[in-house]
Amino acid sequence: MKRVALISDFDGTISRRDVGHHFFGTFIPDRARWLEILQQWRLGLISSRECLEGEFALVRADQEDLDTFIGNEVLDPYFKDFVDFCERRSSGILITSDGLDYYVDRLLMRFGLGYLEFKANRLVVADGALGAIEFPYYNLMECTRCGNCKRFHLEKLKREGFTTVYIGNGYSDRCPAEHADVVLAKGELLDHCRAQGIAHIPFENFRDVERELTDRFILHSGKFSL
Numbered sequence: 001m002k003r004v005a006l007i008s009d010f011d012g013t014i015s016r017r018d019v020g021h022h023f024f025g026t027f028i029p030d031r032a033r034w035l036e037i038l039q040q041w042r043l044g045l046i047s048s049r050e051c052l053e054g055e056f057a058l059v060r061a062d063q064e065d066l067d068t069f070i071g072n073e074v075l076d077p078y079f080k081d082f083v084d085f086c087e088r089r090s091s092g093i094l095i096t097s098d099g100l101d102y103y104v105d106r107l108l109m110r111f112g113l114g115y116l117e118f119k120a121n122r123l124v125v126a127d128g129a130l131g132a133i134e135f136p137y138y139n140l141m142e143c144t145r146c147g148n149c150k151r152f153h154l155e156k157l158k159r160e161g162f163t164t165v166y167i168g169n170g171y172s173d174r175c176p177a178e179h180a181d182v183v184l185a186k187g188e189l190l191d192h193c194r195a196q197g198i199a200h201i202p203f204e205n206f207r208d209v210e211r212e213l214t215d216r217f218i219l220h221s222g223k224f225s226l
């Protein structure tokens with residue numbers, strides 16, 4: 001029996017809304033240019049990295065604006081229970097985000113989950129200003145779609161012998177979902193899985209995820225196993 005590794009997207013999957021997208025939507029005055037960049041990204045003409053860099057260059061906000069914005073965002077109401085459920089079964093959860101570490105970290109902290117491991121692009125903040133975005137995981141899989149290629153983190157767990165379960169909802173989840181052993185999908189990712197014939201389990205929230213994992217996985221020695 002193989003151990004199971006759970007990997008989850010953050011924006012719109014763990015957080016109720018896509019925090020990064022709504023932040024840019026609120027603080028980019030040049031809406032026409034912003035929508036143009038998003039369209040290029042959705043068509044696959046530019047990577048998530050180029051998209052983020054383009055959006056970031058248009059943002060007119062400082063750290064205080066971002067902190068206030070984050071203060072109004074919330075997580076899936078069932079996510080904390082889901083983390084407890086995983087911990088009772090000695091299974092960790094790795095969060096992968098093609099958004100920014102700053103708001104992932106602060107939101108997890110606010111909900112008492114600051115200890116969870118996550119991989120994201122890095123927002124550099126200095127003297128109250130939003131300085132730059134760094135991409136520590138860019139192009140590690142020779143992938144031109146992503147900024148932080150979630151597939152890189154997934155493949156690493158596969159090499160360590162885990163069966164991988166990927167949970168996500170959007171464009172940046174296509175890359176890992178095409179390589180995960182089990183996919184739980186909602187939103188745009190669900191449409192993509194249906195269109196591409198990728199085997200998947202639909203879900204709406206983490207209560208559904210918990211139920212699906214309970215139903216489909218054998219609990220072996222207190223741990224998930226296939």
Ligand SMILES: [Zn+2]
Binds near residue numbers: 141144148151
């Ligand atoms: Zn990728």
